[in-house]
């Protein structure tokens with residue numbers, strides 16, 4: 001009896017201690033930053049996080065309306081400082097507040113399964129390989145994209161003169177995964193297992209990080225071993241390694257032979273090599289499997305969501321489909337090939353794409369940073385070391401910047417680009433304080449040139465070879481789902497597609 005009571009007391013003490021530690025850990029993690037106005041209801045952090053997930057846009061708008069200064073919100077990742085978009089210049093080139101530190105703090109790259117962001121976080125190798133390798137190979141890779149897009153579309157949407165229904169967000173992911181893999185790892189471009197990873201790893205990654213963030217910090221080092229989402233991530237990494245290893249081994253052997261024969265080492269034009277070259281130059285080792293997963297994380301979903309949004313806007317404004325077909329036809333008549341320079345001539349398409357992203361970006365919070373040291377901004381605001389901060393896109397619907405901001409005008413940026421000094425300012429890939437869907441400044445997305453060409457090539461083939469419409473006589477584009485600051489194309493939306501009869505020789509590419 002005495003012994004049992006002793007055990008009971010010890011157990012009670014252990015449980016109490018655990019609850020106290022848990023509470024303190026949650027409290028410390030969710031403690032608001034000192035000196036910032038808090039926007040949103042005064043409620044416990046759990047409720048506030050739920051509210052952020054369902055109403056981030058309203059909360060951000062309320063903040064921007066009520067103060068001209070930085071303010072804070074309780075986001076699902078914890079307290080978050082938001083800078084009014086006019087303060088973009090304060091952080092765009094400031095190395096004390098970095099995207100890398102944000103990835104590190106929010107994506108658990110030290111836990112097995114999350115290594116997909118390691119190359120970006122540990123050494124900058126991923127970013128430099130995109131900036132140097134991919135961007136310098138853009139002419140070469142763009143020429144490869146056109147035949148691959150044609151083939152991918154034929155397989156996904158087989159010839160049919162009857163309307164057929166497709167779940168377009170899923171189809172888009174498959175096309176983008178296939179085209180991106182064709183460029184990043186050509187050997188796996190037709191490998192279904194790899195293509196599934198290219199599509200699923202990102203969703204699983206962000207879901208796993210989301211779930212883990214909901215766990216109190218003190219429990220995460222244990223919880224990550226057991227969550228179904230993180231187990232799936234670890235399984236994907238094992239599969240990715242099994243699929244990539246034969247290609248890596250073949251390269252090692254070929255390069256070894258060339259070295260032995262005193263020949264120059266062949267450097268394939270793909271992401272395995274881009275990463276290798278940057279890593280060698282920096283004298284660091286980067287696991288090639290993690291590097292390829294990093295490419296997938298950076299490239300596939302961002303591009304796919306952007307593309308789906310553009311397509312929905314096109315179907316909702318069918319007059320542009322005809323105009324774009326004409327533009328495609330005219331450009332092709334002048335120079336019958338699809339490469340970097342002919343794609344540049346698709347100016348209305350470029351303008352339409354930018355207008356679509358202005359109104360429906362992938363995320364309303366594209367610029368995210370963590371302060372690596374305490375920073376005092378020019379207005380005196382003190383950003384504490386370790387604080388998470390971001391800049392929302394909301395300036396893109398500010399009427400003082402874009403007149404009649406909620407009107408979809410596919411010509412908007414084409415017209416602006418024809419004003420004096422506007423030629424390069426208003427392209428899809430151009431960034432500015434008013435246009436931050438790719439970020440702006442030193443860390444603006446270096447993959448945007450590739451993404452832009454990829455989307456244009458697909459549109460060229462899709463619009464010339466297929467007719468498209470929404471089902472049931474719908475004419476309005478489906479509203480995206482809001483998940484915090486992220487905008488997700490409605491997964492229930494289907495579209496109807498049928499092949500075009502080739503009258504004018506339009507679908508010849």
Ligand code: HEM
Nearest residue numbers: 099127298299302303306366437438439440443445447451
């Ligand atoms: C339409 C598609 C895409 C969108 C909307 C997009 C968006 C973004 C955004 C918002 C950032 C953060 C910028 C900042 O913090 O200032 C970013 C960074 C980055 N993106 Fe993209 N991205 C896209 C496609 C790609 C592709 C295809 C790649 C690579 C193949 C890529 C590679 C990167 C890299 C390496 C960074 C980090 C840049 C740095 O830290 O300096 N992105 N992207």
